[in-house]
Amino acid sequence: MRxxxxxxxxxxxxxxxxxxxxxxxxxxxxxxxPLAVSHADxxxxxxxxxxxxxxxxxxxxxxRVVHGASESLLIGVLATAIGIGLAVVLGFVAGLGPRWLDxxxxxxxxxxxxFPGLLLALLFIVVTGxxxxxxTIAVGLATAPGYARIIRSQVRRTAxxxxxxxxxxxxxxxxxxxxxxILPNVTAAxxxxxxxxxxxxxxxxxxxxxxxxxxxxxxxxWGAMLAAGRTYIANFWWMTxxxxxxxxxxxxxxxxxxxxxxxxxxxAA
Amino acid sequence: MAGALTLPVPTTGARRRPVPGNRHWLLLxxxxxxxxxxxxxxxxxxxxxxVPGDPAEAILGGPGSQAGPEALAQVRREYGLDQPLVxxxxxxxxxxxxxxxxxxxxxxxxVLTAIGEQFGATLTLALVSLALAxxxxxALAAWSVRGGRVAWAIGSGLELVAAAVPHFWLATVLxxxxxLTLGILPPVSVPGPLGIVLPALTMAIPLAGFLGQVMRESLxxxxxxxxxxxxxxxxxxxxxxxxxxxxRHAAIPAVGLSGWAFGSLISGAVVVESVFxxxxxxxxxxxxxxxxxxxxxxxxxxxxALAYAVMTLVTDLADRLIDPxxxxxxx
Numbered sequence: 086m087r088x089x090x091x092x093x094x095x096x097x098x099x100x101x102x103x104x105x106x107x108x109x110x111x112x113x114x115x116x117x118x119p120l121a122v123s124h125a126d127x128x129x130x131x132x133x134x135x136x137x138x139x140x141x142x143x144x145x146x147x148x149r150v151v152h153g154a155s156e157s158l159l160i161g162v163l164a165t166a167i168g169i170g171l172a173v174v175l176g177f178v179a180g181l182g183p184r185w186l187d188x189x190x191x192x193x194x195x196x197x198x199x200f201p202g203l204l205l206a207l208l209f210i211v212v213t214g215x216x217x218x219x220x221t222i223a224v225g226l227a228t229a230p231g232y233a234r235i236i237r238s239q240v241r242r243t244a245x246x247x248x249x250x251x252x253x254x255x256x257x258x259x260x261x262x263x264x265x266x267i268l269p270n271v272t273a274a275x276x277x278x279x280x281x282x283x284x285x286x287x288x289x290x291x292x293x294x295x296x297x298x299x300x301x302x303x304x305x306x307w308g309a310m311l312a313a314g315r316t317y318i319a320n321f322w323w324m325t326x327x328x329x330x331x332x333x334x335x336x337x338x339x340x341x342x343x344x345x346x347x348x349x350x351x352x353a354a
Numbered sequence: 355m356a357g358a359l360t361l362p363v364p365t366t367g368a369r370r371r372p373v374p375g376n377r378h379w380l381l382l383x384x385x386x387x388x389x390x391x392x393x394x395x396x397x398x399x400x401x402x403x404x405v406p407g408d409p410a411e412a413i414l415g416g417p418g419s420q421a422g423p424e425a426l427a428q429v430r431r432e433y434g435l436d437q438p439l440v441x442x443x444x445x446x447x448x449x450x451x452x453x454x455x456x457x458x459x460x461x462x463x464x465v466l467t468a469i470g471e472q473f474g475a476t477l478t479l480a481l482v483s484l485a486l487a488x489x490x491x492x493a494l495a496a497w498s499v500r501g502g503r504v505a506w507a508i509g510s511g512l513e514l515v516a517a518a519v520p521h522f523w524l525a526t527v528l529x530x531x532x533x534l535t536l537g538i539l540p541p542v543s544v545p546g547p548l549g550i551v552l553p554a555l556t557m558a559i560p561l562a563g564f565l566g567q568v569m570r571e572s573l574x575x576x577x578x579x580x581x582x583x584x585x586x587x588x589x590x591x592x593x594x595x596x597x598x599x600x601x602r603h604a605a606i607p608a609v610g611l612s613g614w615a616f617g618s619l620i621s622g623a624v625v626v627e628s629v630f631x632x633x634x635x636x637x638x639x640x641x642x643x644x645x646x647x648x649x650x651x652x653x654x655x656x657x658x659a660l661a662y663a664v665m666t667l668v669t670d671l672a673d674r675l676i677d678p679x680x681x682x683x684x685x
Binding site: 288 | 390398514520523617620621628629640643
């Protein structure tokens with residue numbers, strides 16, 4: 086079977102690649118200093134010298150967007166990892182445990198599901214106080230119930246397959262079956278979930294930063310940049326437009342790639 | 355259970371188990387809502403205890419409040435913080451049942467009063483957005499099944515927008531376009547119908563993309579179903595077939611999503627209300643989080659969880675009314 090990406094997937098792939106490069110070696114794409122202040126250059130509109138314009142302190146927004154990639158991406162990855170990690174535990178406990186445990190876990194997930202996502206995150210932040218780390222954990226926590234539901238049903242479906250029955254008949258232990266048969270079969274789905282979730286996590290965490298509950302300026306995190314530009318929106322649109330575009334582009338790219346993998350998984354199955 | 359009375363339901367996707375009768379179902383679901391509320395209250399109660407430091411201080415606004423010893427002692431007495439935890443918990447539940455959500459320190463009034471003042475604005479915004487999203491989604495889906503490649507491209511583009519555009523950025527772009535470039539709509543929410551347009555549009559566009567995507571797929575499936583051919587053979591007009599048969603089928607999954615949609619609208623309201631400086635629960639919640647007004651936060655969260663649970667129940671009920679397969683009960 087040959088792998089043939091669509092146009093959208095190619096663009097998304099290139100974008101994600103750029104994002105990773107920006108996150109790992111930002112100087113490769115933007116050699117300047119993201120925190121270099123130059124008051125003479127404040128509020129410059131986009132031009133060849135400043136592709137995305139400059140902010141209130143004359144910092145180059147293109148450089149800041151590129152250098153912000155690592156923090157925004159790291160936060161997104163971390164939040165997704167927390168959400169999925171928690172969901173794997175809940176999903177496996179519910180999917181493989183005895184009935185009462187399944188019942189209990191499912192109810193817990195249902196209750197968490199009763200809070201619209203952002204509310205759960207806000208509830209967490211009011212307990213821990215605002216900040217980058219707590220907003221990241223908050224988003225991870227808020228997304229976990231959704232993942233847990235999907236993982237539970239995946240685990241259930243796999244556990245009732247014939248080859249699992251065969252392994253059991255062969256006298257394999259519970260743990261062995263879980264590690265050797267069920268986990269690998271759920272991994273593909275997990276990978277798709279993580280890719281799709283990454284875009285959402287970036288959006289959520291930047292939303293929290295925008296609301297002043299996550300990263301704070303002058304950090305070059307995208308949400309924080311947007312929050313800083315909010316004051317000047319009436320006159321200097323580029324301060325909010327470009328960091329937002331970076332968020333939209335990464336979230337869209339992750340979504341396209343995630344859907345692509347999902348589609349191929351499904352047709353392969 | 356109504357097991358003996360229930361006919362086997364035609365298997366469609368996930369629905370395989372026989373469904374209990376309407377009244378049973380409603381009772382069961384209402385019980386579920388109560389359970390969820392109790393659990394939500396329990397979570398918020400313990401969340402309140404988890405706030406680091408003295409809970410009395412937290413109630414007064416955290417360590418920054420610099421509350422005097424008398425004030426702290428008074429709060430401790432008032433909230434029964436000198437009592438054992440179990441007693442506190444039961445008192446808390448008792449208060450909730452009577453509708454007492456406590457006192458907001460930042461607003462200097464009962465939490466329930468504060469919520470009452472803001473609830474209407476958010477509900478209006480959420481309902482207008484939901485209606486707008488539905489209208490957009492229906493138009494989009496109906497058009498895209500006929501429109502060929504262009505419509506398909508726009509449809510899937512909107513779907514991507516729905517998944518990838520944060521509310522705050524969409525709001526910014528809409529403000530830039532409609533307020534600052536065209537100058538036809540106010541950039542902040544003014545009282546009156548004009549003020550709600552941009553906030554509602556901000557929340558409706560992503561949602562419409564999502565609902566439209568779901569509807570588009572089920573519309574395509576429904577149009578190829580045998581019952582459409584049957585209707586056509588009976589000589590029904592295309593328009594009638596569309597409204598009576600296909601659209602009804604296509605609406606089922608999207609109606610089921612409306613409960614979820616309502617939840618996402620509430621999340622969106624937190625952001626959108628702040629961007630447009632519009633009054634409402636979301637904005638109060640945000641400022642309560644920023645001020646660490648714990649009682650106000652937990653109060654709003656509980657009320658929203660209640661509204662969300664009720665909304666989910668209503669959409670499930672609507673689902674049953676539209677789709678007879680979910681209530682196949684023999685008389």
